[in-house]
Structure formats: C-alpha cells, structure tokens
Amino acid sequence: MTASAHIVTVGAMPSPATDGTAVAAALGAAGVAVVSRVFVEDDEGALERVLGADEVLTVVLAGGGGSAGDIVRRVLARVTGARLVLNERLLTTLQERYRRLDRPLPRRAERLALLPQGATVWVTADADAGWAMENGQRAFAVLTRDAALQSMLARHLTPFAREWAGARGAAMIRTLRTAGLAAADVEERLVDWLGRDGEVTVSTISADGEVWVRLRARASTPAEAVKSLAKAEAGIGALLGDDCYGRDGETLEAVVGRMLLERRLTVAVAEACTGGLLGHRLTSVPGASAYFERGVLAYSNRAKAELLGVPESILSAHGAVSGPCSEAMARGVATLAGASCALAVTGIAGPDGGTPPKPVGTVFVGVVVQGQALARRFSFSGDRAAVTWQSTQAALDMLRRALREQT
Amino acid sequence: MTASAHIVTVGAMPSPATDGTAVAAALGAAGVAVVSRVFVEDDEGALERVLGADEVLTVVLAGGGGSAGDIVRRVLARVTGARLVLNERLLTTLQERYRRLDRPLPRRAERLALLPQGATVWVTADADAGWAMENGQRAFAVLTRDAALQSMLARHLTPFAREWAGARGAAMIRTLRTAGLAAADVEERLVDWLGRDGEVTVSTISADGEVWVRLRARASTPAEAVKSLAKAEAGIGALLGDDCYGRDGETLEAVVGRMLLERRLTVAVAEACTGGLLGHRLTSVPGASAYFERGVLAYSNRAKAELLGVPESILSAHGAVSGPCSEAMARGVATLAGASCALAVTGIAGPDGGTPPKPVGTVFVGVVVQGQALARRFSFSGDRAAVTWQSTQAALDMLRRALREQT
Numbered sequence: 110m111t112a113s114a115h116i117v118t119v120g121a122m123p124s125p126a127t128d129g130t131a132v133a134a135a136l137g138a139a140g141v142a143v144v145s146r147v148f149v150e151d152d153e154g155a156l157e158r159v160l161g162a163d164e165v166l167t168v169v170l171a172g173g174g175g176s177a178g179d180i181v182r183r184v185l186a187r188v189t190g191a192r193l194v195l196n197e198r199l200l201t202t203l204q205e206r207y208r209r210l211d212r213p214l215p216r217r218a219e220r221l222a223l224l225p226q227g228a229t230v231w232v233t234a235d236a237d238a239g240w241a242m243e244n245g246q247r248a249f250a251v252l253t254r255d256a257a258l259q260s261m262l263a264r265h266l267t268p269f270a271r272e273w274a275g276a277r278g279a280a281m282i283r284t285l286r287t288a289g290l291a292a293a294d295v296e297e298r299l300v301d302w303l304g305r306d307g308e309v310t311v312s313t314i315s316a317d318g319e320v321w322v323r324l325r326a327r328a329s330t331p332a333e334a335v336k337s338l339a340k341a342e343a344g345i346g347a348l349l350g351d352d353c354y355g356r357d358g359e360t361l362e363a364v365v366g367r368m369l370l371e372r373r374l375t376v377a378v379a380e381a382c383t384g385g386l387l388g389h390r391l392t393s394v395p396g397a398s399a400y401f402e403r404g405v406l407a408y409s410n411r412a413k414a415e416l417l418g419v420p421e422s423i424l425s426a427h428g429a430v431s432g433p434c435s436e437a438m439a440r441g442v443a444t445l446a447g448a449s450c451a452l453a454v455t456g457i458a459g460p461d462g463g464t465p466p467k468p469v470g471t472v473f474v475g476v477v478v479q480g481q482a483l484a485r486r487f488s489f490s491g492d493r494a495a496v497t498w499q500s501t502q503a504a505l506d507m508l509r510r511a512l513r514e515q516t
Numbered sequence: 517m518t519a520s521a522h523i524v525t526v527g528a529m530p531s532p533a534t535d536g537t538a539v540a541a542a543l544g545a546a547g548v549a550v551v552s553r554v555f556v557e558d559d560e561g562a563l564e565r566v567l568g569a570d571e572v573l574t575v576v577l578a579g580g581g582g583s584a585g586d587i588v589r590r591v592l593a594r595v596t597g598a599r600l601v602l603n604e605r606l607l608t609t610l611q612e613r614y615r616r617l618d619r620p621l622p623r624r625a626e627r628l629a630l631l632p633q634g635a636t637v638w639v640t641a642d643a644d645a646g647w648a649m650e651n652g653q654r655a656f657a658v659l660t661r662d663a664a665l666q667s668m669l670a671r672h673l674t675p676f677a678r679e680w681a682g683a684r685g686a687a688m689i690r691t692l693r694t695a696g697l698a699a700a701d702v703e704e705r706l707v708d709w710l711g712r713d714g715e716v717t718v719s720t721i722s723a724d725g726e727v728w729v730r731l732r733a734r735a736s737t738p739a740e741a742v743k744s745l746a747k748a749e750a751g752i753g754a755l756l757g758d759d760c761y762g763r764d765g766e767t768l769e770a771v772v773g774r775m776l777l778e779r780r781l782t783v784a785v786a787e788a789c790t791g792g793l794l795g796h797r798l799t800s801v802p803g804a805s806a807y808f809e810r811g812v813l814a815y816s817n818r819a820k821a822e823l824l825g826v827p828e829s830i831l832s833a834h835g836a837v838s839g840p841c842s843e844a845m846a847r848g849v850a851t852l853a854g855a856s857c858a859l860a861v862t863g864i865a866g867p868d869g870g871t872p873p874k875p876v877g878t879v880f881v882g883v884v885v886q887g888q889a890l891a892r893r894f895s896f897s898g899d900r901a902a903v904t905w906q907s908t909q910a911a912l913d914m915l916r917r918a919l920r921e922q923t
Contacts (some may be wrong), residue, residue, distance in 0.1 A: 117697070120721040143557075145562055149554040151550060212700070314527040314528060385793060385797075385799065393901060397815075403815055406811035407810055461803070492538075
C-alpha cells in the first residue's frame, strides 16, 4: 500500500492560480505522491462522484467567497457519514476575520461554521481557516485558494500528510525535465528503461513543448524508495546529459535565473511574437530584479527600428521574421540595457500572417552572451498560445546552453 | 437525464496547453456541459479509477509521443470490456504520418495501432489520429494534445458529442464574468438568486482575481434550457451592470481588444512588477497587432527614466511604486509609441521588497486614454504569481471602464 493523494479544485477552471502546484509540492514534502488533479463544477453530485472511496488523501481547494465551501462541507459529511455540527473554533475564527476586515459578520456565519463532526480546524495568523478529517483509511483536507494558502500548506498540510502517510508505505515520483528534444529522441535514448517492470517504472510525458521523464518508485519504506529512485535517476540522468535541465518543479526560467546569478550576469529581452511572455517568465522567479532590468516589446517594424536600432537594411532585405533581425534585436536590447546577455524572439504566432516560405509557427530566436551572438530558426506547431509558449521555451533553453559555456 | 462530460488529461500537469479549454468549447457547441476536468498520472490504476461508470462522455487528452497512449487504450479496453484489435485504418494513418516526418515506422507501430474493438478512428488532413467509442450509455473520445487538436475538435468531436447528447436532454451552463467586485459584493447583489431551487441554479465562483456568476439550467430539451437560461441571464445581467464584462470563455483581454478595435484606438504598455504579463495577455488575442504596437518592461528606476522619461523628481519624491510614477510611465509610453491609450503597472509583487507603508501586494496602475490620465492604488493578496495576475486584471479592467466612456 502506498500513500497517494488527489487534489480536487471546486468551481474553477485550470489556471496558474488553481492548478494545485503548491499543494502538490507540500504533499511531496510529506512523501505523498499526487496521482490526480481534478477540477469539478460546484455541483454536489459531481463533487460526490469525484471524492470516491479510495484510500487516499484528498485535498479539496474551494473558492474563497463563493458557495463552493457550503457544497464541500455537505458532500464530505455525506461521504464520511458524519453529522454537520457547529464548530466553535471555526465560528470564533470567522468572527475574528470579519472584525479585521471591518465588515459585519454575515447572518449566514453560523452556517459557514458547520463542519462534519470530528473535523480539525486549521487557523493561520491571518485568521484564515482550513479543516481536515480522517475517515477510515481516507483523509480529507479542505483549503481555500487565497492569500493564506502558502502558510496553511507549510504549517498544517505537510505535517498532517506526513503523519497520515506514515504507516502507508512510500510512493515517490521524480520528474526529469528535458528541453530541446523530441519525445521520440528521448524514447530512443531510454529504450532500456521504458516499460520495464521493477522497483522503478519509467515513462515519458510530452508537456508544454518539452519532454519529461517520470520515474515512479514504490517501496515499503520511504528510505527504500529514495534509494531505488536515486539509482535510476543516476542512470537516466547520464543518458540525458545536458538535455536535462532540471527536476520536479524546477522551471526553465528558474534554472536560467540561477545560472545568471551564479555568473553575475544580467539579461534583457526584445520580444515580438511572444509579446511579453518571455519577460513574464523570467520575472516570475522571485529575486529576478538581480539579473533582469528591462525589456522591449517591439511588435511593429517601426518599434524594432526605433527602440532596438534594427537597421532598415535588415528589415527590407530579410524581413522582421528572420535570423538577422532576431540577432539585431538581441544586440540592440543588450546595448540599450547595458546587459551582458540578451534574448530576442521574432516570428509568426498565427492564426494569420503565414506565407509559404515562412508559415505560421516560424520563429527566430537571437541570443547574445558577452558580445557573442547566435540566431536559430524554429518551426513550431499548434495554435497561437502553443507557438508563443514554445518560442519562450526555445529562447530560454538557448540561453541556458550558452551560459553553460561561461564559467 | 442530461448530457455532461468529463475531460481527462493523462500525464501532464495543468497548464494553458493541457487545461482542456478548447475541448470544453467544442463540447459546449454540442450542448454538452463539462462537469469535471481531471489530470491524472500516466498510471493504469489511477486512470481506471478516474474513468468510472458514469453515463457521461469522457474526453481523454493524452500526450503526443509518450507512453500515455498505450495506457489509455489498455484501460479503455478493460473498462468497456472490449478486446484490443489491430485497427487497419489507424495503422495506415501511422504509416502515412511517419512517411511525412521522413522517419522509419517504429517497430512498435503495430502495438500503437491496437484499439478496443468497435472504436472509430478520426483522421485529420495532417494524418493525425484520434478515436472514439460508445459503450452503453457512456462514450469516450481519445485525442492527442498536439497541433491537430483544433481541427479534430471542430471536425470530429463536436458532431460526435452532438449526436451522443441528442437523446440525453440538455444541461447548459452560462458564466457571467465580473471584474472589480469582491465575492461578497456579488453575493449581496444576487441575494435573491443564490441558492434558490428552480429551473436555473445560480452560484458564485472566485477565480483568478475575479468573480464569476455561474448559471446552470437543466431541462428536457435544449430549447427549454436556452429559454430559461436567457431569462435568468437577463435578470442577473441587469443587477451586475457594467461590472459584468463578458460571458463564458470571453477573457478581459479579448473584450478590451474588441473595444479598442471598435473605437480604432491603439494601446501601449509600460510594465514594472508585471514584467511582461500585461503585454502577453493583450497580445495573446489573435489580431492584436491591429491595436498593440509596442511595450516597455521597465524593471529598474534607470529603465523607467531612460525608456519612459519618468522625471527624477517623481522617483525621488514619491518612489517608483507610486501613483505619480504609474501615471508618468503611462504618459511616457503613450508618447513614445504614439498610441491613443496606455497602461502602466508598478508595484511590489513580493516575496521581498515590501515596507510598512507599501507592503507586498501594493500596486499602482496608470491609464491614459486620449490624453486623459488616471492612477489608482491597489492592495492585492497572495503570492508573486497572484499579485502579478491581479495587477494585469486591474489594469485591463481600468482600461475597459475608461473605454466605455469613449464612443
């Protein structure tokens, strides 16, 4: 038997704010593997079907102010066969929260403080509340997608999950993330590992324009799982080499940011078709201001010439979607910013604007590192969002590989 | 009985590329409501538990090159009690696809062409394949998250879902999206509608820094559902007024883009703490080049002064995170770009950089529309990603409200 978990988000569509990544990290810290993430309408029937009878820990993320909380408490009472009773601790917490917001306690507060009998209330310093309960082999934790989620995870969910998982054996999942490889390439390299039965099962996943290798170890104790995972990881890591940029939740932008910091370098960006996504990814890493100072979104030819000094001769001879233009954009923004590195992206994200020699998905990336410039052409498939995402992925990976050469 | 669907994504974490929004739209066009979206590990046991026995249409999105496809075909054969047989049409399609890629057909191609008996293969012009099968009251469609998804949805999934749903009655869901309101404000306005039993049930959802009102109509025919939904929507729409910016899949950036187009106006952006996300959201709308020409990511004070002409006096008197600075940034980028409108965002996204007078989450948005400038202060809660997202949401909504005044 292994300790695994579901994450259920109620009443919201998948998005960066609702996808449960932070919850999965908190569970991972407790040795609990997330095997599914579910987004369900705030509908009692639908939620009840989703909760099921598995011997797992289910973490329910409900919206802040809406009716989802009511639905969750009713369904969980039904599923566990517990009565809904007024929870004094939760009522006190609600009173405190409304006092701080300087708002009157709503008349329905007593209803909001109903919880299944036996539930434990988790309260943060900011008077936000979550709750948890165990029921036979199952356990449930109910959290709100709000400001206090992070402290709730660290202070309450991880310890709760660790204790619950204690007697249930360990399932550990490791993800090795690659960039610049097609799925077929990865499968060819790992042909001796894929589909083999053993302590560790290995599979590949294509996700967001990159390929991940997923290692899953099952063992009777966490220590054994760690050991067999480490052995498999070493073998597979050697086969992937430089094409593996990170593991588990490590993003390409975080890895690139760390490399820039270590080398005391800075980066500037010049974006056409990506329209800001590259800058957004680089600056989404806490502390990015240490290496990111500015960027330019140059959608039009005029902007490319005025802001980045791309020569008219390049635009007229090669066009804005060309290697020379991407290189000139990168050089231009590096000079403008006084940055040691620069990335530039220009391409055709679609759905319109493609031509036979340069169809939709044609993207050029220019990279400058310490005065050395390089441009590459890519052909991406998919819709506008997919082309844009893959363009930023390719740009970050080109910078990563160029930075490896710098010591 | 109503026609509803699950979307199951195998072996990928929630992300813009995997979240099934396009699938949900294709099902919506067929009158089928999506009641859950599930992300599951590429693990046979986990997938089998997820597929369940509901009388629903389940759309499975599997990764392109990985092992997920194998798992899906095996589990669906087991769940439906069908034998896996070689599907000649699928084998021919695979041969064609590898021929076009100029790659040898892998030895496992015959295994890739195994499908549960009775499955229908869907092939696109690009030789990409999906498949579908009905099993009693259930139906399954298996699609690949790749370039061909869009054409697969329009050509195959929507007609299939429409036919399957035909005899099953109609469930229709409408989402009215609001901006600038807290959940409590929306609940107060809709107090007469929320939690009421009737043909249409109404609930609120807090999602990504905005509040949605969800209307769910159940009726025996699609026509009846449409009628009761329209009636409820008219009543609720009147209560929400200008605070409702769109419905269903309409994003704030798409609505703002349409308003700019209608008024023949252009917009430029100057971003500090949002680092490119605002430009990315504006340019993620197809055709954005008609109204978006450039933007500036000015992370440092130097960049704000050099690129946007923010006066030293403002930076020293008020600081970079201030209303005057956001207004000067907006005016600066509007002038630089020769744009009729501009948005500027400056703030503290965290986790570091907060001070007692300006804690993490303090954000100023400056808006310029036809020479008229306006700045507002916001206090957002949540982590770096949440603050950044809400900042772009506030900026887009300020522009939307300012544009309503322009005819």
